[in-house]
Amino acid sequence: SQTIHQWPATLVQPVGSPLSLECTVEGTSNPNLYWYRQAAGRGLQLLFYSVGIGQISSEVPQNLSASRPQDRQFILSSKKLLLSDSGFYLCAWGVEGGPYEQFFGPGTRLTVL
Amino acid sequence: AQTVTQSQPEMSVQEAETVTLSCTYDTSESDYYLFWYKQPPSRQMILVIRQEAYKQQNATENRFSVNFQKAAKSFSLKISDSQLGDAAMYFCAYRSALDNQGGKLIFGQGTELSVKP
Numbered sequence: 001s002q003t004i005h006q007w008p009a010t011l012v013q014p015v016g017s018p019l020s021l022e023c024t025v026e027g028t029s030n031p032n033l034y035w036y037r038q039a040a041g042r043g044l045q046l047l048f049y050s051v052g053i054g055q056i057s058s059e060v061p062q063n064l065s066a067s068r069p070q071d072r073q074f075i076l077s078s079k080k081l082l083l084s085d086s087g088f089y090l091c092a093w094g095v096e097g098g099p100y101e102q103f104f105g106p107g108t109r110l111t112v113l
Numbered sequence: 114a115q116t117v118t119q120s121q122p123e124m125s126v127q128e129a130e131t132v133t134l135s136c137t138y139d140t141s142e143s144d145y146y147l148f149w150y151k152q153p154p155s156r157q158m159i160l161v162i163r164q165e166a167y168k169q170q171n172a173t174e175n176r177f178s179v180n181f182q183k184a185a186k187s188f189s190l191k192i193s194d195s196q197l198g199d200a201a202m203y204f205c206a207y208r209s210a211l212d213n214q215g216g217k218l219i220f221g222q223g224t225e226l227s228v229k230p
Contacts (some may be wrong), residue, residue, distance in 0.1 A: 032215060032216045034217065034218075042222050042223055043204065044218075044220045049216075049217050074142060090158065092158075096132050099218070100146045100165075101160050101163055101208075102216070104158035
């Protein structure tokens with residue numbers, strides 16, 4: 001069966017510090033991968049998605065970046081965090097040929113102080 | 114661009130009763146998929162139900178069913194025999210069927226459902 005992991009689960013970082021959040025998927029090959037941010041427990045905002053190794057599409061211009069160094073690994077990074085980067089970050093995977101839903105990881109709660 | 118709107122920020126239901134959560138969407142596409150996700154206090158996103166736009170029959174999953182009105186671009190979720198464990202944030206989501214869209218989901222702002230014992 002497929003599983004998706006995210007770490008760390010919780011992170012507190014000072015403003016201006018770097019960020020690296022990692023997401024890995026097991027039990028599937030060549031998945032589409034997604035990073036979402038959820039602020040204040042409301043709707044999810046898509047940040048990045050990837051349909052293959054090294055292929056990254058950005059949905060929202062900001063100081064975050066994403067990389068996909070391996071087929072089932074997706075990394076969210078920042079060189080300098082802002083207060084507005086605080087939130088709950090969710091990684092998800094899906095496949096093109098169906099099922100058409102996405103499967104989500106447990107999330108990372110990021111607090112920038 | 115597609116949008117998804119959930120006009121009820123909060124809803125409340127008595128245990129064992131039925132509740133309906135509303136969702137409308139805007140799209141110019143004819144083929145797409147719609148979903149309801151549940152996010153309990155643990156914040157794990159859990160798929161509740163899926164509807165393919167080309168199917169006229171409304172999807173059902175046990176106590177959960179949808180009322181899909183394609184012409185009206187409406188996709189409501191009905192929860193029957195509500196249980197305490199149904200208390201959560203519920204999100205409606207849209208996915209284009211076009212290959213060049215990367216399978217990304219567009220979410221509504223959510224409806225927080227509370228269940229009273």
